[in-house]
Amino acid sequence: MSNRTIELNDRLHQYLLDHSLRETELARRLREVTAQLPMARMQIGPEQGQFMALLVKLLQAQRILEIGTFTGYSALCMASALPDNGQLVCCDMSEEWTAIGKPFWEEAGVAERIDLQLGPAIETMDRLLTDTQKQPFDIIFIDADKTNYHPYYERGLQLLRTGGLLMFDNTLWGGSVADPQDQTPDTIALRELNNLLRDDPRVDISLVPIGDGLTLARKN
Secondary structure, X not given: OOOOOOOOOHHHHHHHHHHHOOOOHHHHHHHHHHOOOOOHHHOOOHHHHHHHHHHXXXXXXXXXXXXXXXXXXXXXXXXXXXXXXXXXXXXXXOHHHHHHHHHHHHHHOOHHHEEXXXXXXXXXXXXXXXXXXXXXXXXXXXXXOHHHHHHHHHHHHHHEEEEEEEEEEOOOHHHHHHOOOOOOHHHHHHHHHHHHHHHOOOEEEEEEOOOOOEEEEEEO
């Protein structure tokens, strides 16, 4: 038993992976391809992808919205956990990055579940809000430009069903959120979001210390 979260050194982190990770060969290959990119740090870790896939199954989600897809690893993890008739709407600005993931989605047999929307995510979310034929989402994963996290949150709450789950990535931001000397726009935006979520009665929350911090917010 412990009264605080354990700190993971490299050895313990490797133990965690060795004794819990069930990553497919296809997902591993996509991770390895992404690791060669200059912006590879933007990709979530495999333990986080597996955790998110578990949440998809626990909520029996059928509709997911992802804000920030990068090379498609998180999309592959979540889409693989959806039922055959499930749908994952992915929002990203980069055709180049998302093109890396498409062949892997195809090979995994989940490409038909993924609706990739290229362009500003706020515009895509606004279109979804005006579409009266769309059903609400069960899960929304937000992992994009940090200064827009608050606008994504407010729109996400409207697009999410009651009891649905919002997931915010990077909410620990490498520890910078706890450093008062760091006053960069991204860090300030994440601090403001963390404060908002802590006090917002519209959601129940837990900030999970996995990856770079993953905050779960259940809509009341």
